[in-house]
Amino acid sequence: MYIPNTKWTWSFLLVALVQAIVALALEAYVFGRFQTSLRLKGQNKDAHNEPRTIPTYLAVFMFGYLYQLVLVYDALRLKNTIQVIGLVLYNVGILIYAAIQLDQIRDAVTALDSNQLIVHHFWPQVKPMLIALPCLMGLGTVIFAFLAWKLYDEFAWTIYKHISADLRLKRRYLTYQIYIALLKFDFFFFLGFTVQFLVVVQNTTDVEFGLTIAVLFVTFILLLLAAFWVRRENIAGMIVIILVYFCALAYFLFKLIRMYAADRARIEDYKPARKSLTSFAVITILLLLATIVIACMCTHNFNKGLKPHIQTRKPGGGERGGKAYNTEMPSLSGPQPARMEID
Structure with missing residues (x-):
């Protein structure tokens, strides 16, 4: 590829x-400083939530x-203009999370410091790093947007050379x-x-905890089935997956409302x-x-x-002579491959 x-x-x-x-x-620096700054000897770790929250925030950010990187490679390999634009918006989402992460880590450190569970100089050491992250994301988003505009023009020329003039089929x-691009972004925000819910939220009932774990595995399978059924044009399968989307929408709305409108203890x-x-939750909704x-x-x-x-993957040669599998839309007027853009 x-x-x-x-x-x-x-x-x-x-x-x-x-x-x-x-x-x-x-992020690795912040995580390392946090691990070496904790004072949990002789303490009951389960009695304090903050030692789990900070590593969780950092882990989600790093996985993002x-x-x-996987999505960037995938978008460029397929010359997928839609996914390139989606990556710019994805960067904005990560930027928002980076800003929120700064505030939440500060709150967690304050709680740990009040219980004398962390060294006093930890926050001054990591604060500049956490401030630098949103700045980095802002700069990256601006550069991404410029490059996405250039890639749009570049991929458009390839499409112009190869694709049919059938506008209905192009749409x-x-x-x-x-x-397909939405499914890829859905996966990250679902996950x-x-x-975060499994690790950070305390006093979750066994039933709710078990159901949440099940959702974690079922989500991945359903997203794969969603892509499979749309490629096969399976109407029954798509009806099932659309119903599942509505159930997921209700689930996230329930969680969002519960975070602010539940009883005081649960809040x-x-x-x-x-x-x-x-x-x-808002981005996922x-x-x-x-x-x-x-x-x-x-x-x-x-x-x-x-x-x-779109149903079958036909073997084709890559530009470098290696074996590749073509997943793009072929031209309706010939055997040459073609890609899609926004009309």
């Missing part, structure tokens, strides 16, 4: 790589960067691409919310991660709404000529 050998594609990949390396280094394929259980969980709409549009487009172009 290769990515197009152009200055803009390599620039986009390089910016993503540099941003990830710097952010991971800063690693997952972004159907565009809808399909948006749907991020669930992991306190959510408090250590409420800001972070709220941001993930918005993604689910978009996914439901696009899933319905994809289902409406079944049996209208798109299936042969």
Whole structure:
């Protein structure tokens, strides 16, 4: 599998790589300082939630960067304009999380310090690193947006050379691409919310805890099935998955309301991660709404000529002579591969 050998594609990949390396280094420093600054000898760790919250925030943030690298490579390999634009918005989401993370880690450190569970100089040491992260994300987002604009023009030329002039089929394929891109972003925010809930929120009943773990595994399987059924144009499967989306939407709305409208004791259980969980819940709800709409549009487009172009993966040669598998839409006027853009 290769990515197009152009200055803009390599620039986009390089910016993503540099941003990830710097952010991971800063997060690793904060994590290391936190582990060496704790004073939990002779203490009951289960009696304090903060020692678990800070590593969880850092772990979710670090996974977000690693997952972004995978999505960047995938978008460039497929010349997927939709996913490139989505990555700019993804960076904005991570920027928001970085800003929230600063506030929540400060609150956790304050609670630990009041109980004399952490050294006093920990916060002054890590605060500059945590402030640098949103600044890094802001700069990265601006550069990403510029490069996405350049890649849009670059990929558009490839599409112009290869794809048919059938605008209706192009729009159907565009809808399909948006749907697949949404599934990839849904996965991260589903996972991020669930992991934080499992680790940070206290006094969760055994039933709720077990159901949340089950949701973690079922979500991954359902997202794979969602992609499989849309490629196969399976109407029954898509109806099932759309119903599941509505159930997931109800679940996140319930969690969001519960964080602010439950009884006082339960609100306190959510408090250590409420800001972070709220941001993930709101973004996930918005993604689910978009996914439901696009899933319905994809289902409406079944049996209208798109299936042969997305169902099978045909072997094809890469630019570097190696074996590759073509997952893009072929031209309707010939055997050459083609990619999609926003019309």
